Amino acid sequence: MKESSHIPIIDANQLITNLHKESKSFIAFTTKVHSNFHINRIEDYMKIVDFPTQSDIVPRRISVYSFFFLTKGRSIRSKGLDSYDFGENTFFFLPAYQITTHQEICFGSEGYYCHFDMELLNVDYKTKDLINEFTFLEFNANPIVMIDEEAKIRIIPLLERLIQEYKAGENCRFDILRMYLITVFTELKIFVGSSKPNISNSAFLITEQYKKYLSQYIYEKQKTTDYAEMMAISPNHLNKCVKMTLGKSAHDLLKEMLLLEAKFLLKQSDLNISEIAYKIGRNEISDFGRFFKAQTGMTPSEYRLTKLM
CATH class of the missing domain: 2.60.120.280 (Regulatory protein AraC)
Structure with a gap:
């Protein structure tokens, strides 16, 4: 590489x-x-x-x-x-x-x-x-x-x-x-x-484990079903736990992690837009552009060039 x-x-x-x-x-x-x-x-x-x-x-x-x-x-x-x-x-x-x-x-x-x-x-x-x-x-x-x-x-x-x-x-x-x-x-x-937060129910613990796995494996695994399998639970149960804890779906959380990684790569790497799209599971650069703009209001190129002060 x-x-x-x-x-x-x-x-x-x-x-x-x-x-x-x-x-x-x-x-x-x-x-x-x-x-x-x-x-x-x-x-x-x-x-x-x-x-x-x-x-x-x-x-x-x-x-x-x-x-x-x-x-x-x-x-x-x-x-x-x-x-x-x-x-x-x-x-x-x-x-x-x-x-x-x-x-x-x-x-x-x-x-x-x-x-x-x-x-x-x-x-x-x-x-x-x-x-x-x-x-x-x-x-x-x-x-x-x-x-x-x-x-x-x-x-x-x-x-x-x-x-x-x-x-x-x-x-x-x-x-x-x-x-x-x-x-x-x-x-x-x-x-x-x-x-420590005063929360110890199973939904919270599963959500925390899911967030940990997202941080560690987001480049290799980009489907909620992959994480549910790792955690030995059903995708529906994973989604229910995340929804109960955070008020958002497991898929929403995965998208947030992909967006965070995309922002990180745009600002801290010399990868081109196409390479970054591939790393976060968007094989088509147009798909990545739509995803990024829907979340941020900017294209990936605009974000890369913009000072965030």
Whole structure:
């Protein structure tokens, strides 16, 4: 397969390159350490970047894990098909390779942004063990972890210590980064249960599993019957569960995922329109054009060229 046909993934180095392009004077956080770890204060970021940036607001998929912790203000971020509106004392976790957008952040917001390659932690832990221990890192987990004031008092010095070590640049000690990052995660564990949605019925659980499979297999499977078969339930039961939980059909949800992937490929890849149509199961470019315009009001070409500010 030629390089241009690959599904694009933004790695940590590309993230910092994008920040260079979009910032007014970004100079503080660029070191080789960035390929494994990055942390900054949200208020520092907002001083040098006119938010929202184009790379924030369009769908993207990155190769590192990240979290966004608000100590003040409000933000709206997406994980896959779901958007989350959250305020102060809240962590938002995003696993690697999940499609996301950062749709909004209020002026005057404060807090911390951090991303890290799992290899940083794999020196002492296996990825599977880490995800079992810290469930907010799991691909389909609820990304929101809300903490109390006492925990914030304990956690902020840990994040500040991470910033201090990160700014050491070439002299940064990775064992310090690992230790403090794991300590932050450990402080959050007791809040995971209280942050989960208070829904546990079978329809909700089936819908969540369906969304997880859509995120993982949308390029290979583009019929609701395929997913029902994977889940060992009937297509009618799958549709009933999604309808009961979300007020929309299983097919509607599949179309939303296809549209999200199409937007992602249009903005983040160099695939031509015909190649993108094929990847989302539209063999005819005219069929893809009709599908995309019906959902967005724009043709794929118009969307690709339009800045979404």
